[in-house]
Amino acid sequence: MKSALLTLFIIPILFFSSLIDKPLESRNVVVLELFTSQGCSSCPPADKYLNDVKSDKVIALSYHVDYWNYIGWKDPFSKSVYTEKQRLYGAKFNSRTIYTPQLIINGSEHIVGSDKRLVNQKIKEYSKKDNANSILLSEVLQSESLIKFNYNIEGDVDDKYIRTILVINQRKTYVKRGENRNKELINTNIVVNEQRFKLEKPIGKGSVIIPEIVKSSDDLSLIIVIENTALDITTAAQKAL
Numbered sequence: 001m002k003s004a005l006l007t008l009f010i011i012p013i014l015f016f017s018s019l020i021d022k023p024l025e026s027r028n029v030v031v032l033e034l035f036t037s038q039g040c041s042s043c044p045p046a047d048k049y050l051n052d053v054k055s056d057k058v059i060a061l062s063y064h065v066d067y068w069n070y071i072g073w074k075d076p077f078s079k080s081v082y083t084e085k086q087r088l089y090g091a092k093f094n095s096r097t098i099y100t101p102q103l104i105i106n107g108s109e110h111i112v113g114s115d116k117r118l119v120n121q122k123i124k125e126y127s128k129k130d131n132a133n134s135i136l137l138s139e140v141l142q143s144e145s146l147i148k149f150n151y152n153i154e155g156d157v158d159d160k161y162i163r164t165i166l167v168i169n170q171r172k173t174y175v176k177r178g179e180n181r182n183k184e185l186i187n188t189n190i191v192v193n194e195q196r197f198k199l200e201k202p203i204g205k206g207s208v209i210i211p212e213i214v215k216s217s218d219d220l221s222l223i224i225v226i227e228n229t230a231l232d233i234t235t236a237a238q239k240a241l
Contacts, residue, residue: 039075039180101114134235
């Protein structure tokens with residue numbers, strides 16, 4: 001009897017061990033890229049909903065653009081490079097204009113980020129699709145100014161790019177001017193640094209610099225995105241720091 005029980009006990013353990021050795025967490029990942037601004041009165045609902053839907057399987061990225069700064073409030077997280085990133089998506093989607101709050105899903109299509117019904121619908125739709133790649137992060141180490149990590153990618157890496165992204169999980173800002181004047185805004189998954197490189201090998205090491213805007217009290221996450229030349233996202237992974 002003891003032998004039979006021991007056999008039954010060992011089999012589930014071996015099965016569970018085989019699962020945790022595989023990068024399953026990145027097989028059906030949905031990546032949401034929100035283009036937003038603290039100077040845009042239409043953005044706070046989208047910012048809030050982005051926080052509501054993020055999870056282990058739904059990776060949320062908040063890019064603060066700079067074209068709203070002229071109204072009177074300079075968004076501290078805004079960068080011209082994020083505006084240019086949005087323009088690249090605009091060119092992909094044959095759109096003559098860019099707007100906020102714009103939400104990009106897996107680099108494949110765009111919708112209004114505050115449309116909760118449609119955002120929910122798209123998350124369900126894309127979560128049923130297998131990612132073309134999967135990625136496993138390991139040995140993620142943080143120093144005072146740098147985060148280092150190892151990665152192992154499964155699937156074809158030809159003509160693929162890797163994006164190493166650092167985000168602040170949440171920050172409150174009291175806005176003194178502009179369309180959101182006298183409001184305290186809560187932004188989440190704020191991209192504060194991003195680098196993009198062409199993938200040469202499926203296994204490698206990477207790093208991302210921690211910029212000065214990061215405070216010692218901030219909770220951070222490392223997010224790795226794999227995309228093709230058409231900006232379609234083929235997988236992603238995240239690690240809380």
